[in-house]
Amino acid sequence: MKTQRTRLALLLVMVLALTGVLSACGGGSDQAANGKVTISFLHWRGEDTQTFQKIIDAFEQKNPNIVVDMQTLTSDQYQTTAQAKLTDGSVGDVFASFPGAQFEALAKAGLFTDLTGESLLKNYNANLIEAGSKDGKQWAVPYQLVYNMPIYNKAIFEQYGLTPPKDWDGFLKACQTLKDNGIIPIAFAGGDIGPGQFMNTMVMNNEPSEDIFTKVESGQAKLTDEFWVKTLTQFKELNDKGYFQPNSLGTKDPAAGALFIQGKAAMLASGSYQLSQNAKQNPELQQGLLAPITVSADQAKYEGVHTSTFMLAVNSRSKHPEEAKKFLEFLSQPDIAAQYANETGQNVTLKDIKYDSKELNIAQEWADKKTLFQPRYTIVNAENQKAVTNSIQAVLGGATPEQAAQDAQAIIDQQIGR
Amino acid sequence: MKWVGRIIMILYGLLVAAPLYFVVVSSFKTSQSFYANPLGWPDTWSLQNFITIFDAQPMLQYFWNSARVTLFTVAIVLFLGSLISYAIVRLGGRLGKFAFAYFVAGLIIPSQVIMLPLYSLVRQLGWSDSLTALTVVTAAGLLPLTVFTLTGFMEMLSKEMMEAGSMDGAGEWKIYWRLVLPLSGPSLSATAAFLFVMVWNDLLIPLMLLNSTEKLTLPLALMQFRGEYVTDYTMLLTGVVITALPMVILFVFLQRFFVTGLTAGSVKG
Amino acid sequence: MINRKLLWLFMLPGILLYTGLFVYPALSGLFYSFTNWDGVSPSYDFVGVANYKDSFDSITFRKAFMNNIKFMIVVVVLQTVISLVLALVLAKNSRTHVVFRALYFFPAILSSVSVGLIWSFIYDPSIGLLNMSLQSAGLDSLMGSWTGDAKIALYAIAFVQIWAHAGQMMIIFIAGLHAIPGELMEAARIDGANRMQIFGRITWPLLAPSAAIVISYTTIQSFKAFDLIFVMTDGGPNYATEILTTYIYHLAFSNYSFGLASAGSMIFLVLLGILTFFQFRALRQEGARG
Numbered sequence: 015m016k017t018q019r020t021r022l023a024l025l026l027v028m029v030l031a032l033t034g035v036l037s038a039c040g041g042g043s044d045q046a047a048n049g050k051v052t053i054s055f056l057h058w059r060g061e062d063t064q065t066f067q068k069i070i071d072a073f074e075q076k077n078p079n080i081v082v083d084m085q086t087l088t089s090d091q092y093q094t095t096a097q098a099k100l101t102d103g104s105v106g107d108v109f110a111s112f113p114g115a116q117f118e119a120l121a122k123a124g125l126f127t128d129l130t131g132e133s134l135l136k137n138y139n140a141n142l143i144e145a146g147s148k149d150g151k152q153w154a155v156p157y158q159l160v161y162n163m164p165i166y167n168k169a170i171f172e173q174y175g176l177t178p179p180k181d182w183d184g185f186l187k188a189c190q191t192l193k194d195n196g197i198i199p200i201a202f203a204g205g206d207i208g209p210g211q212f213m214n215t216m217v218m219n220n221e222p223s224e225d226i227f228t229k230v231e232s233g234q235a236k237l238t239d240e241f242w243v244k245t246l247t248q249f250k251e252l253n254d255k256g257y258f259q260p261n262s263l264g265t266k267d268p269a270a271g272a273l274f275i276q277g278k279a280a281m282l283a284s285g286s287y288q289l290s291q292n293a294k295q296n297p298e299l300q301q302g303l304l305a306p307i308t309v310s311a312d313q314a315k316y317e318g319v320h321t322s323t324f325m326l327a328v329n330s331r332s333k334h335p336e337e338a339k340k341f342l343e344f345l346s347q348p349d350i351a352a353q354y355a356n357e358t359g360q361n362v363t364l365k366d367i368k369y370d371s372k373e374l375n376i377a378q379e380w381a382d383k384k385t386l387f388q389p390r391y392t393i394v395n396a397e398n399q400k401a402v403t404n405s406i407q408a409v410l411g412g413a414t415p416e417q418a419a420q421d422a423q424a425i426i427d428q429q430i431g432r
Numbered sequence: 433m434k435w436v437g438r439i440i441m442i443l444y445g446l447l448v449a450a451p452l453y454f455v456v457v458s459s460f461k462t463s464q465s466f467y468a469n470p471l472g473w474p475d476t477w478s479l480q481n482f483i484t485i486f487d488a489q490p491m492l493q494y495f496w497n498s499a500r501v502t503l504f505t506v507a508i509v510l511f512l513g514s515l516i517s518y519a520i521v522r523l524g525g526r527l528g529k530f531a532f533a534y535f536v537a538g539l540i541i542p543s544q545v546i547m548l549p550l551y552s553l554v555r556q557l558g559w560s561d562s563l564t565a566l567t568v569v570t571a572a573g574l575l576p577l578t579v580f581t582l583t584g585f586m587e588m589l590s591k592e593m594m595e596a597g598s599m600d601g602a603g604e605w606k607i608y609w610r611l612v613l614p615l616s617g618p619s620l621s622a623t624a625a626f627l628f629v630m631v632w633n634d635l636l637i638p639l640m641l642l643n644s645t646e647k648l649t650l651p652l653a654l655m656q657f658r659g660e661y662v663t664d665y666t667m668l669l670t671g672v673v674i675t676a677l678p679m680v681i682l683f684v685f686l687q688r689f690f691v692t693g694l695t696a697g698s699v700k701g
Numbered sequence: 702m703i704n705r706k707l708l709w710l711f712m713l714p715g716i717l718l719y720t721g722l723f724v725y726p727a728l729s730g731l732f733y734s735f736t737n738w739d740g741v742s743p744s745y746d747f748v749g750v751a752n753y754k755d756s757f758d759s760i761t762f763r764k765a766f767m768n769n770i771k772f773m774i775v776v777v778v779l780q781t782v783i784s785l786v787l788a789l790v791l792a793k794n795s796r797t798h799v800v801f802r803a804l805y806f807f808p809a810i811l812s813s814v815s816v817g818l819i820w821s822f823i824y825d826p827s828i829g830l831l832n833m834s835l836q837s838a839g840l841d842s843l844m845g846s847w848t849g850d851a852k853i854a855l856y857a858i859a860f861v862q863i864w865a866h867a868g869q870m871m872i873i874f875i876a877g878l879h880a881i882p883g884e885l886m887e888a889a890r891i892d893g894a895n896r897m898q899i900f901g902r903i904t905w906p907l908l909a910p911s912a913a914i915v916i917s918y919t920t921i922q923s924f925k926a927f928d929l930i931f932v933m934t935d936g937g938p939n940y941a942t943e944i945l946t947t948y949i950y951h952l953a954f955s956n957y958s959f960g961l962a963s964a965g966s967m968i969f970l971v972l973l974g975i976l977t978f979f980q981f982r983a984l985r986q987e988g989a990r991g
Binding site: 513 | 703704705707708709711712714715716718719721722723724725726727729730733740783786787789790791801803804805806807808809810811812813814815818819820822823828830833834837864868869872876880910914921925927928946949950953959962963966967969970973974977
């Protein structure tokens with residue numbers, strides 16, 4: 015008996031020892047020795063880490079007592095796991111957030127530090143940072159500026175004597191010309207990002223208002239109303255006439271991008287964020303942005319859609335708020351923002367930035383045009399957002415616009431009832 | 433009859449091999465040649481994708497992270513799991529059944545349910561962003577499956593033999609360590625292989641528990657590549673190949689282990 | 702002669718680990734299912750059984766539930782049959798068979814992220830392996846949208862699930878086959894039984910324990926499926942591949958309705974419990990008859 019007890023004790027010790035060895039290996043995560051303060055910068059732009067690292071190096075040189083530890087998640091993961099990681103304040107002293115549902119939830123949870131009146135705000139274009147304000151206070155500053163509009167291949171358009179159409183008939187005619195010449199008019203990633211991106215420009219003139227989806231969410235308007243049924247009907251028209259590539263619902267973002275990059279498709283229903291990626295893969299591409307005008311030319315109120323996103327903020331639970339703010343101020347310097355923009359190919363929301371690349375200037379041309387803040391992001395309930403984009407998929411899959419709108423409205427009605 | 437078997441064997445073999453061929457071949461193509469000719473043999477075998485990935489990513493660090501977590505987790509789970517299974521089989525009766533049910537109930541709990549509470553628990557314990565925490569948490573989550581499998585196997589060992597052992601005056605530990613464990617060799621190695629794969633490939637728990645780039649495991653790294661190489665198919669497929677490689681090598685090595693472990697003689701033991 | 706106290710001590714470390722880091726979080730999930738916690742805010746209110754009522758009423762929940770059932774049935778039936786057939790074909794320990802076993806098993810060692818990415822490329826309608834092969838074989842009419850077609854998508858993913866795991870289940874069947882005493886087969890053969898008779902009277906009944914493992918593992922695994930769908934379609938198109946786990950995940954993490962999601966998971970848990978219970982019962986009876 016006794017030997018057995020000893021053996022068991024030994025066993026427990028082994029387990030503990032194993033755990034001990036493990037923790038020894040895992041140690042050393044927080045080396046805040048020698049008086050330095052480490053702040054964490056959490057965001058989802060994995061493709062921008064090299065540029066950010068350079069900016070961080072410069073920042074650390076100027077502020078030798080601060081160390082910035084950058085952590086990234088992919089954008090899918092960011093929308094889902096970031097909030098849990100942010101709540102304890104150990105990660106993301108400075109963090110980025112998406113406008114819409116995520117911003118609302120984080121604001122409700124009180125994770126933002128009020129930035130109202132900070133001098134850094136003066137560097138930004140006031141119109142473009144509204145997405146980060148709520149109840150009259152500025153909680154976050156959107157850093158990136160994206161135009162959620164189809165990209166088109168200028169060379170192909172020129173070849174067939176086309177210019178960006180001014181009305182719906184013109185748009186259909188242009189598509190037909192392209193199709194007759196064996197070019198896919200629109201590469202559409204129906205399987206993932208397509209509906210969410212393309213719906214914005216499709217709906218902007220059918221209901222030219224900033225708050226139509228807010229009304230839908232509160233029950234004052236319905237998806238079965240004319241504006242959305244019309245939008246769905248127009249989606250169906252494009253699909254039935256073969257203006258998307260075949261089997262568009264099975265196509266994902268990369269494949270749709272590939273069709274455009276190879277010059278097999280004349281338009282790509284995504285957004286300006288993809289311009290520089292495309293250029294990297296095919297430097298010969300001549301790209302521009304255009305929006306389908308779904309009404310007659312004289313009724314068109316908006317020329318395009320923009321989103322200000324990558325909203326930077328200081329975590330209210332940060333243990334080093336001063337240092338975090340300093341880093342945010344550094345990022346808000348025009349020269350740093352310009353460096354970020356030019357190296358990553360993303361437009362920024364700051365004033366008077368000089369862009370060097372062709373792709374950035376393509377988007378910059380739209381700064382003075384009449385654009386609407388992305389309607390999809392005004393839907394703050396994620397289940398509603400999904401119901402809306404899914405109704406587009408339903409129509410492309412063969413449902414009638416009326417039926418699809420009704421099905422989606424049923425889901426939204428349940429959300430209102432909750 | 434024989435040729436029917438042959439045909440099935442070869443057809444299914446093709447079904448498994450074709451996608452794998454496609455992935456491996458694509459990883460050696462440049463983006464251009466991939467789009468020009470997705471199915472065919474590459475005109476030139478280019479290592480550029482591999483070089484680019486190793487340049488741009490701390491791949492070795494990711495490998496090491498995955499290896500460490502996997503090895504320790506499997507060791508802990510097998511050890512604790514076999515102890516539990518042994519006790520369950522020995523106890524038998526109502527108590528054994530109850531203990532078995534308690535563990536196996538865990539099989540039906542989806543990880544989505546426990547993710548958030550688990551995360552806040554880990555945080556309260558101060559274990560955020562630690563590979564050790566990941567190891568311990570993963571081990572806890574895999575105990576149900578391990579107990580389920582090992583108990584099933586151990587029940588097949590004859591009870592009389594264990595009885596005889598204890599008649600001879602051998603203590604429980606001795607029966608477990610000297611008799612049951614060696615006889616369970618095949619089932620332990622099969623379970624180990626199972627667990628290895630599961631831990632190595634796990635996505636959800638590491639996703640929740642790890643933050644820093646230098647601590648990512650391979651599947652997380654792969655998800656990150658998906659974000660970084662959005663329109664670059666060949667780079668993504670290269671990522672798939674590289675992350676699978678250690679498992680493949682291990683599998684070739686374990687394979688013998690596996691099949692000899694499962695031959696008639698040893699199971700009948 | 703059994704030292705019960707010591708045996709309980711054997712279990713202690715495992716019980717502590719499992720209870721602390723698995724059962725306890727699961728119970729907190731039950732607790733949250735009666736609240737309206739959003740998963741982020743520090744505070745929440747108790748809402749009674751409202752979350753359960755909302756779940757049962759929810760259109761998306763019902764869709765997800767039906768999809769779950771379809772997915773599970775297809776995977777359990779096909780995967781069990783396929784892995785059994787493969788096991789019978791490869792039962793003998795010959796060199797070729799060992800190689801083929803390894804090949805069949807191989808997909809199981811890939812992460813579901815990898816498998817999902819691989820098959821997303823294969824299913825891609827314009828540049829994917831599947832459509833291109835059909836085209837070059839002159840079977841243009843069979844070309845499809847696969848994961849993009851609401852009628853097919855779920856089955857297309859079920860197929861991938863089977864592709865990834867049939868070989869793994871085959872190994873369990875082979876182990877079971879090898880456990881059948883050769884003398885028994887020999888004796889039956891001498892008695893003049895044909896192949897089908899041997900299979901029906903000897904192989905299948907004696908294979909029951911392996912079948913039990915395969916079927917229950919597959920049922921639970923397919924009912925809990927998440928990774929593949931998450932990587933390949935994320936529930937789309939138009940909810941065609943939304944299953945309960947993705948529904949729960951979306952609710953909890955994209956829609957910030959953690960309380961509601963917890964209620965969904967508790968319902969899910971009960972369903973899975975019932976399923977497992979009946980299955981064990983059926984299998985036990987089957988085993989008793991054999």
